[in-house]
Amino acid sequence: MKNTRLATDTFFRYLIRFVSLFSVLALAAMLLFVFVQGAEPFLTPTSDSIRLVAQNIPAITVNGTEYVNHSTFIPVDLDSTELRLEFVNRGQPLVIPVQINNEVEKVEDRLSFPAEYAGATTYPEAYTWMLKLPGTIVGLEQSVTILFPEPPYNFFSFLGGQAWRPTHLKLYGILTMIVATIISTFGAVLIGVPLALLAAVLIGEFMPRRLAAIVRSGIDLLAGIPSVVYGFFGLMIIVPLVQRMFDAPSGSSLISAIFILSVMVLPTIVAITITSLQAVPRSWREASLAVGASKMQTAWRVVFPAARSGILAGIILGVSRAIGETMAVILVAGNSPQFPTAFTDSVRTLTATIALEMGYAQGRHSQMLFSVGIVLFIMILILNTIVLRLKKHLTKGL
Amino acid sequence: MSNNEGKFTVRNLDLYYSDFHALKGINIDIADKEVLSLIGPSGCGKSTFIRVLNRMNDLIEGCTITGTVLLDGEDIYKAKDASELRSRVGMVFQKPNPFPMSIWENIAYGPKMAGLRDRKKLNELVESSLHKAAIWDEVKDRLKKSALSLSGGQQQRLCIARAIAMEPEVILMDEPTSALDPIATKKIEELVETLKNDYSIVIVTHSMNQAARISDKTAFFLLGEILEFGPTARIFQNPERKETSDYITGRFG
Ligand SMILES: Nc1ncnc2c1ncn2[C@@H]1O[C@H](COP(=O)(O)OP(=O)(O)OP(=O)(O)O)[C@@H](O)[C@H]1O
Numbered sequence: 320m321k322n323t324r325l326a327t328d329t330f331f332r333y334l335i336r337f338v339s340l341f342s343v344l345a346l347a348a349m350l351l352f353v354f355v356q357g358a359e360p361f362l363t364p365t366s367d368s369i370r371l372v373a374q375n376i377p378a379i380t381v382n383g384t385e386y387v388n389h390s391t392f393i394p395v396d397l398d399s400t401e402l403r404l405e406f407v408n409r410g411q412p413l414v415i416p417v418q419i420n421n422e423v424e425k426v427e428d429r430l431s432f433p434a435e436y437a438g439a440t441t442y443p444e445a446y447t448w449m450l451k452l453p454g455t456i457v458g459l460e461q462s463v464t465i466l467f468p469e470p471p472y473n474f475f476s477f478l479g480g481q482a483w484r485p486t487h488l489k490l491y492g493i494l495t496m497i498v499a500t501i502i503s504t505f506g507a508v509l510i511g512v513p514l515a516l517l518a519a520v521l522i523g524e525f526m527p528r529r530l531a532a533i534v535r536s537g538i539d540l541l542a543g544i545p546s547v548v549y550g551f552f553g554l555m556i557i558v559p560l561v562q563r564m565f566d567a568p569s570g571s572s573l574i575s576a577i578f579i580l581s582v583m584v585l586p587t588i589v590a591i592t593i594t595s596l597q598a599v600p601r602s603w604r605e606a607s608l609a610v611g612a613s614k615m616q617t618a619w620r621v622v623f624p625a626a627r628s629g630i631l632a633g634i635i636l637g638v639s640r641a642i643g644e645t646m647a648v649i650l651v652a653g654n655s656p657q658f659p660t661a662f663t664d665s666v667r668t669l670t671a672t673i674a675l676e677m678g679y680a681q682g683r684h685s686q687m688l689f690s691v692g693i694v695l696f697i698m699i700l701i702l703n704t705i706v707l708r709l710k711k712h713l714t715k716g717l
Numbered sequence: 718m719s720n721n722e723g724k725f726t727v728r729n730l731d732l733y734y735s736d737f738h739a740l741k742g743i744n745i746d747i748a749d750k751e752v753l754s755l756i757g758p759s760g761c762g763k764s765t766f767i768r769v770l771n772r773m774n775d776l777i778e779g780c781t782i783t784g785t786v787l788l789d790g791e792d793i794y795k796a797k798d799a800s801e802l803r804s805r806v807g808m809v810f811q812k813p814n815p816f817p818m819s820i821w822e823n824i825a826y827g828p829k830m831a832g833l834r835d836r837k838k839l840n841e842l843v844e845s846s847l848h849k850a851a852i853w854d855e856v857k858d859r860l861k862k863s864a865l866s867l868s869g870g871q872q873q874r875l876c877i878a879r880a881i882a883m884e885p886e887v888i889l890m891d892e893p894t895s896a897l898d899p900i901a902t903k904k905i906e907e908l909v910e911t912l913k914n915d916y917s918i919v920i921v922t923h924s925m926n927q928a929a930r931i932s933d934k935t936a937f938f939l940l941g942e943i944l945e946f947g948p949t950a951r952i953f954q955n956p957e958r959k960e961t962s963d964y965i966t967g968r969f970g
């Protein structure tokens with residue numbers, strides 16, 4: 320008897336150790352992956368060679384090496400002074416010598432094409448030259464894209480940059496999105512938190528018990544509704560309403576995002592606040608009523624402050640939801656990465672950017688999305704630290 | 718029947734918790750500036766009765782009351798709002814229940830809620846209440862500290878001070894010393910002795926000694942009824958009912 324108990328105890332002890340070790344390792348690996356990905360654009364250039372992409376060219380010879388049906392990057396040594404491209408265009412063999420001058424200060428001037436191709440550069444300031452030639456069939460044009468390695472991205476241009484043009488201009492400024500995220504979250508908190516607290520006090524302190532239980536289960540249900548459903552509701556109801564109310568060209572805007580987020584933070588904050596109000600000992604309520612305070616005074620002056628630590632936890636959860644909410648915001652915010660000058664302006668949040676672009680982002684662009692994730696992570700960390708400080712300060716008397 | 722016999726006049730009081738008949742035909746007069754102690758075995762309705770006097774039972778769903786309870790000749794159940802009554806009839810609970818606030822805030826809470834804003838007056842009130850509750854010397858240097866940092870006995874005297882700060886006419890105490898050690902108990906008993914000069918006091922107690930020591934009148938409750946009511950000395954020395962003497966001498970209860 321004693322021995323079997325010992326055996327099961329040991330088994331569970333090892334099981335717990337194994338499971339916790341596994342979860343910690345998995346979490347650490349994930350964080351490490353995200354941080355390595357996210358840090359890379361600021362530490363290393365995009366590659367250590369010049370890279371070529373040939374499109375609709377079955378066979379191309381670059382500096383003497385022939386590539387047939389090559390579908391990935393063609394690497395060229397960084398130290399080369401010339402790029403000699405040989406391929407067949409509309410039945411004619413072509414030889415295009417491109418001079419490389421790495422000493423030149425301005426990126427735009429590092430490559431010089433022969434005169435007849437000189438106009439064929441696309442975004443040289445973004446380290447990209449695209450040479451386009453008409454093909455045999457209209458629309459099936461041939462192109463050679465020459466990609467210079469981009470130097471490590473300036474971290475401050477990332478945080479403080481106002482332009483997010485990842486595909487062509489290789490600009491990765493997220494300030495507009497940080498601002499949009501902060502404003503929409505703050506707006507949601509400003510509207511949602513007071514509403515939630517009022518509702519919680521009403522339900523927890525003033526409703527008859529049975530009615531409160533029914534309302535409570537309704538709120539728990541609301542907390543479990545997938546955010547895409549909220550987003551859909553926002554798209555169908557709030558967006559047209561905003562458009563009509565403000566006579567705006569489009570209702571997809573900052574204010575729609577704020578409205579939908581304030582609705583979404585309600586259930587969490589209300590549910591947690593009610594729970595913490597109910598956890599306040601009955602004796603404090605009785606003590607307050609016994610000195611002649613009204614139920615309202617008791618609720619706000621005694622019960623509410625006594626529950627503040629739990630209420631704060633609820634608010635943190637609500638705010639985190641507002642910051643991290645993606646789907647619903649994508650549906651109602653319009654998603655233009657710009658500084659909002661009015662509440663009816665279209666905005667794009669950090670999370671929306673990640674969700675919208677992760678599907679097609681490549682290389683540095685994709686890594687930048689990880690960096691955006693890290694910024695989000697740090698924002699939430701800062702917020703929680705502030706609230707924790709606040710909590711310590713507020714609960715000193717308890 | 719005269720309404721002016723005392724502070725409280727209770728006539729034909731019946732109380733039901735849903736369908737449980739907790740108080741049956743209670744009739745009692747509680748005189749001004751006297752200590753009345755309520756004794757009786759557990760579950761006989763002492764707490765229920767004392768909570769009738771400041772309408773604390775209003776909070777309990779399904780609690781119905783019939784009969785009349787007069788305070789200075791006025792029916793306390795007539796008013797819709799019990800705040801006025803409760804500021805005239807203070808209450809001290811079995812377990813000390815200071816608010817999770819500073820000592821000063823605890824005392825000032827009631828008057829503030831009643832609308833007193835003047836800081837100076839509040840300060841005076843806090844000091845005088847703490848004096849009357851015989852705890853001023855122990856807390857005067859830490860008024861801004863949390864009331865929860867006080868000892869159990871100090872907390873209970875703080876609760877008495879909190880009740881006094883409302884300048885009530887009656888103070889109800891439901892087993893105020895049952896959670897305290899003998900020394901703290903003695904302090905509270907002494908306090909009751911002095912308080913009765915200014916207030917009527919109704920105190921529920923399980924200690925026969927305490928009832929005998931501090932009260933002028935005693936009511937013996939049994940199964941929701943007042944079996945015997947009279948001057949404490951007579952009840953203890955010469956009870957009329959056998960149940961009373963059995964209970965007092967510890968043969969049951
Ligand atoms: N909220 C309530 N709902 C239903 N029944 C209750 C409620 N409060 C008390 N009772 C019942 O009423 C009766 C009297 O209770 P009460 O608390 O008044 O007793 P008591 O004399 O104070 O006992 P004790 O000495 O143990 O404190 C008990 O039988 C109790 O179970």
Ligand SMILES: [Mg+2]
Nearest residue numbers: 763764765891
């Ligand atoms: Mg009791």
